[in-house]
Amino acid sequence: MKGRIFITVLCVVLLLPECRNSSKQSENLILTDADSLVSVSAAGSSADEEIFRNFSSPLETANLFQVMGVPFTQAYLATSLNASVLSGSFNQALSLGILGADLGYLNIYGKTSTSLELVSSIKKLAEGLRVGQFFDFETIKRLSLNNSNLDSLLYLSIDSYNKIDRYLREDNRGYLSSLMVAGAWIEAQYFATQVIKQYPNSLLRDRIGEQKFFLEGLIKSVQPYCEMNDQFRELCSYLGDISEKYRDVRISYTEGGTPVKTVKDGGLEITQTETSRVEMTDEQLAGIIDITGIVRNKLIANN
Template sequence: MFSKNVSTKLAKIFLVIFLATTVIGCTSNRAKKDTKNVELEDFISDDDIFDDIDKAKKIFYSLPSPLETAMLIKSAGADYDHELLNSIDNSSKYTTNRSLALNLGIYTTDLSFASLFDQTQTSINYMNAAREMAVGLDITDAIDDQTIKKLENNLNNRDVVMDIISETFLNSSSYLKENDRQSVAAIVLVGGWIEGLYIATKLVGNASLTNNKLVDRILEQKLSFNIVLRMLEDNRKNEDGSDNVDIVNLMMQLKDLNTAFDNVKVESTQIEVEPDTIRKVTALKSQTKISITPQAFKELQSTVDKLRTDFIQ
C-alpha cells in the first residue's frame, strides 16, 4: 500500500502532467486555427463546395492516392514508360524529412504505375525504394521483409499486388497521422500526386489535346488541386503555433501550378441521380466541359516538370 504522502505526491504529479498536456493540446489547436497568412490564403480558391466549412467539425481532405492516380492514368489508355519513373539510384540522396516524404509518395506512385502494367522486377525494386523512404521517416513496420516476400510470391496476381500496395500506403499514412505527423502525411500525398501529374503530362507530350482522355484526366486535376491547397493550409502550423517551414515552402512552390491551373476552364451541369436497382450502383449523370489552350497546356507541362525536378533532387 502507498503511504499517504507518496499517494498524495503521485496524484499531484499526474494532475500536473494531465493539465499540462490538456492545456498544450488546446492552445496548439487554437493557434493552428487563428493564425492566417494573407499571402498564402489569397491563392486558395473560393469554390462553392467549400463555402460552408464549419471549423468546429472534423474536416478531412482526400487526394487521389498513388494507387488511384496510377489507375486513372492507365484507364485513360496510357502506355508504360520506365524512363519516366524516378530512378531508384536516387533513393540514397534523400535525407531530409521533406525529401523523404515527397519521394515516399513519388516512389509509391511509380510502384503502383509499374505494378498496373505488370512490371514485376520494377515493382519489387520500387517497393524497396519506398521502404527506404519509410524507414528514413521512422515509419516502423509500414513495409517490412514480409511485405516484400508477399509481393515476390504474388507478382502474377495483380489483385493481391494492388492490395499489398494499398495496405503499405495505409500503414504509412495511418502511422504518420496517429503520431501527430499529419504535415508529413500531407507532403507524402502531394509527392505522389505530382508524380502522377508528371507521368501523365510527359505521356501526352505533343499529342493533340482534343478527344484525348489523358489530357482530360490531367485537366480534371484542377479539382484536386483545390483540395491540395486546403490540406496544406490545414497543416501549415506546428504544435507551438510557428509556421511549418516545409509546408509553407511547398505552398509557395505550388503558386506557379495554381497559375497554370487558372487557365483550365471547367463548367459542369447539375448532377442527376439514377439509381440502378439491379446492380445497386448509382449513376451520377452530368456533363462537364473542360478546356485549355495549347499554349496554356505547354505551360502546365513545364510547371509540373519543374516541380517534379525539384522534388527528386
C-alpha cells in the first residue's frame, strides 16, 4: 500500500504524466453491495493494492505545459468551491482532491504567492475530515511565499497526502481516500483536456489517451463503495461515462533498450524503459474532452 497515494498525487502535481498499469483489459463498472463500512473499506484497500502496484510517473513530463509554451490560466481553477460551506465527508474529501490538483497547478507555474487562499481552503477541508494534523500549514505557507523552495513545497504536499491516505485506510475510512484520488484525477484530466483544445500537441494527446489505464484503476478503487449512498452512485456513474468515451482507445507498449538503474532508499531500483503507442481518433479525443468538462463542472457545481 505504501507509495500508492504518493504516485497518485505526484501524477496530479506533475499534470498528467504517464500513470499506467500493466496491459489489462478494461472492465465494466459493477455496482456492488456493501455489508458494512469496514468490510467495504477493506475491499477497496485490497483492490488498490493490485491496481496501483504497476503505475509509474516519469518526471520527464513534469513541465510539459511549460515546454509547450502554455500560459497559466486562472479560469481552469475550481474557484466556485467554497470550503467554508462544504458539508459532509463525501463533499469534503472529493473537494480536497480537486483543490489539491489546483494547488499543484499553481505551484508548477510558480504562482505560489497566490496559493495561500487555496491552502487555507485545503486546511478547512482537512480539519473537517479530521486529518488536519497531517498538514504542516505554517511551513506550506512559508514555502509558498518563496518560489525558490518549490521542490520542498511539492515534497511537503505529497508527504501530507501520503500520510492522510495511510491514516484514512487504517481508520476504516478508505472510501474518503478514494474520493480524494478521484477528485484530483478528474481535475488534472480537466486541465489537460482544456489545454489541448487551445494548444494541440501530440505528446499531450498521448498522455490523455494513456489515462485510460489510470481510469480503469480508479474505477476499481471506487467500485466497492458505489452502493454506499446516492453521492457515490452518481460519482460511479460519472466515471463510467468517461470510461465509455475511452472504450475504443487503444494503447500498446513496447519494451525499449537498456533498463534504467537507480539507487533509491539504499537499494537498487531497475526500471524497464518502454515506448507507448496510442491509437485515438480526433472524434474519440473530442468525446473525452467533452465528457471530462461535463463531469468536472457538475462535481464542482454540486459541491
